[in-house]
Amino acid sequence: MSNNEHDVTRRQFLNYTLTGVGGFMAAGMLMPMLRFAVDPLLQNKTSGKMVAVTNVSQLTNEPQRFTFKVKKVDGWHTFEEQKIAYIYKKENGEILALSPICTHLGCTVSWNDPAFPNEFHCPCHGGRYTKSGINIPGTPPPEPLHVYDQKVKGGTVYLGEDHPRGGS
Amino acid sequence: MLAKLYDWIDERLDITPMWRDLADHEVPEHVNPAYHFSAFVYCFGGLTFFTIVIQILSGMFLVMYYVPDIDRAWDSVFYLQNKVAYGQIVRGMHHWGASVTIVMVFLHTLRVFFTGAYKKPRELNWIVGVLLFFVILGLGFTGYLLPWDMKALFATKVGLQIAASVPFIGGWIQTLLQGSDVVGAQTLARFFAIHVFFLPAVLLGLLAAHFIMIRRQGISGPL
Ligand code: HEM
Ligand code: FES
Numbered sequence: 557m558s559n560n561e562h563d564v565t566r567r568q569f570l571n572y573t574l575t576g577v578g579g580f581m582a583a584g585m586l587m588p589m590l591r592f593a594v595d596p597l598l599q600n601k602t603s604g605k606m607v608a609v610t611n612v613s614q615l616t617n618e619p620q621r622f623t624f625k626v627k628k629v630d631g632w633h634t635f636e637e638q639k640i641a642y643i644y645k646k647e648n649g650e651i652l653a654l655s656p657i658c659t660h661l662g663c664t665v666s667w668n669d670p671a672f673p674n675e676f677h678c679p680c681h682g683g684r685y686t687k688s689g690i691n692i693p694g695t696p697p698p699e700p701l702h703v704y705d706q707k708v709k710g711g712t713v714y715l716g717e718d719h720p721r722g723g724s
Numbered sequence: 725m726l727a728k729l730y731d732w733i734d735e736r737l738d739i740t741p742m743w744r745d746l747a748d749h750e751v752p753e754h755v756n757p758a759y760h761f762s763a764f765v766y767c768f769g770g771l772t773f774f775t776i777v778i779q780i781l782s783g784m785f786l787v788m789y790y791v792p793d794i795d796r797a798w799d800s801v802f803y804l805q806n807k808v809a810y811g812q813i814v815r816g817m818h819h820w821g822a823s824v825t826i827v828m829v830f831l832h833t834l835r836v837f838f839t840g841a842y843k844k845p846r847e848l849n850w851i852v853g854v855l856l857f858f859v860i861l862g863l864g865f866t867g868y869l870l871p872w873d874m875k876a877l878f879a880t881k882v883g884l885q886i887a888a889s890v891p892f893i894g895g896w897i898q899t900l901l902q903g904s905d906v907v908g909a910q911t912l913a914r915f916f917a918i919h920v921f922f923l924p925a926v927l928l929g930l931l932a933a934h935f936i937m938i939r940r941q942g943i944s945g946p947l
Contacts, residue, residue, distance in 0.1 A: 585778065588810035588817075589785045595808045631789070631807075632799035 602629070606707060606714035609641060613711065615651065619644040619667045619676075619687065624715060641704055641715055642667055642676070646688075653704040654689045655718040660696040676701065689721075754946035765839075766943070768832035773931070775825040779863075780924065782818040790870065792916035794909045797872035822864050829857055841944035849937045856930045859923055866919040872912060880915070881907050 564572075609624045619642040628637040642654045656665045656676070663680035671677070675692070676685040684692040689701035705716035734740055753759045755766040789804035789811075791797060805811045833853065836842055842850035869880040884907065888898040903910035 585781070585817075588813040589781060592785055592804075592808055592810045592814045593788055598809070632791075632796060632803035 603717055604628075606705070606716045608712050609653075609715050610643065610713050611711055612651075612708055612713055615643060615645050615713070617645055617647070619654070621656075621667065639715075640664065643713065644687075651706060651708065651713065652688065653706045653713070653715055655702040655704060657702065657718075658683050658697060659691065659699045659701060659720075665701070752943060752946075755943055765831075765835040768828055768835055772825065772828040772832050775821055775828055776860075776927070776931070778817055778821045779825055782814055782821065783920065783924075785814050786818055787920060792870065792912050794872060794912055797870065797912060801871045818867075822867060825860060826864060829860055833857065839944060839947060843944075846937075846941055846944065849934060849941070852930055852934050852937065856927070856934065859927050859930060863919060863923050863927070866915040866923065869912060869915045870919065877907060880911065 604626050607624050607626055609622050614620070622641050622643055624639055624641065625636040626639060628635055640656050642656060644652060646652055654676075657663075658665050658678040658680065660678065660681060660683045663678050663683075665676040665678045665683065665685065667676055668674060669677040672684060674687060676687075676689065678684070678697070681696045683697040684695045685697065685701055686692060689703070691697040691700055700721045702718040702720050704718045707714050707716075755763050757764045757767070786804065789800055789808060791800045801815070803811075805815045836850070836853070865880075865883055869876045884898050884902055887901060888894040890897055899905070901911070901914070903914040
């Protein structure tokens with residue numbers, strides 16, 4: 557058979573097949589390693605259970621700092637992560653539980669700092685929020701403090717995950 | 725697109741001769757299994773290199789999850805093997821690849837020995853080859869401790885005991901390798917450093933010397 561009327565030469569044919577087979581072999585080696593490396597991107601998030609934090613009777617109209625622990629699994633490391641919530645009762649009796657993680661770059665805010673009465677203040681870049689956690693315009697944070705999921709059962713306040721509230 | 729990019733770089737750096745030098749290098753007939761099937765014995769050197777590449781690649785990925793600490797090493801290996809996608813495969817490549825590497829080195833050495841390729845002018849490359857063999861055994865020995873299970877622990881105790889039996893300086897060698905008076909936290913940290921930094925660096929240096937010498941001297945002639 558001559559290859560006069562074909563435009564693939566023997567050399568090209570061998571080049572293509574060898575590159576193809578070699579490519580498959582290399583991919584077979586590399587794919588598992590790459591999938592292994594990107595695994596953290598593809599692990600599904602486990603949402604934690606609600607945790608008992610305090611008694612409703614403890615709550616006032618003034619935000620108070622409560623700490624609670626949630627069980628965390630970080631690969632081969634299982635530990636109790638300490639979390640903070642500022643909780644108070646609004647005028648209408650609703651309970652609001654705020655996360656103190658600054659929405660600017662993640663430092664921890666505190667309530668009623670002597671220099672910033674009746675506000676949440678972040679020491680890192682001077683972020684400020686009102687009592688209900690709304691960021692004060694002109695300070696760095698781009699959105700309000702996140703709010704914890706919460707429920708009350710038998711006089712006990714339980715908290716879950718925290719979520720952004722939207723708006724600013 | 726790619727061709728254009730290539731031309732752009734080539735125009736500035738003249739890179740064509742670099743790869744042409746390798747691509748146009750002829751494989752002599754007596755080492756090409758396409759001509760004489762028995763010439764497959766000449767493949768063992770290349771196969772050794774191939775398995776070393778696999779060891780280095782899979783090792784680089786394993787260290788993404790592995791931690792060299794006595795409290796956590798075993799758990800991290802358990803996690804990467806059982807909880808991470810393809811963990812069993814990536815660890816399997818490294819685990820089985822270690823043995824395959826050593827088998828390949830051995831076969832390659834046999835080929836060099838029985839074809840007399842170690843004779844003048846290639847004595848230096850035989851010496852580099854022996855050093856490579858020791859470095860690879862060292863990688864096997866230090867790597868074996870890393871999973872920190874019972875087998876790893878006692879294999880290392882045995883190995884260190886053997887090192888301690890060297891006349892006069894054995895005790896020092898043992899303490900130096902062990903990093904402590906027990907096989908423990910410091911041993912693991914040390915073996916890890918040796919396994920992933922020191923020996924691979926030496927290995928790459930020796931491989932470079934090995935290959936440069938082969939290019940200089942060519943493959944030894946037909947029998
Ligand atoms: C010729 C080269 C190498 C050989 C012969 C070798 C050998 C070994 C052996 C025998 C083990 C124990 C595996 C087991 O029992 O499952 C091991 C573990 C390990 N090696 Fe290597 N290794 C080499 C290169 C490397 C390199 C270059 C790296 C990192 C850059 C590396 C990283 C690791 C890690 C993190 C472990 C612990 C994880 C495990 O045990 O599965 N290795 N190695
Ligand atoms: S992190 Fe709070 S103001 Fe920047």
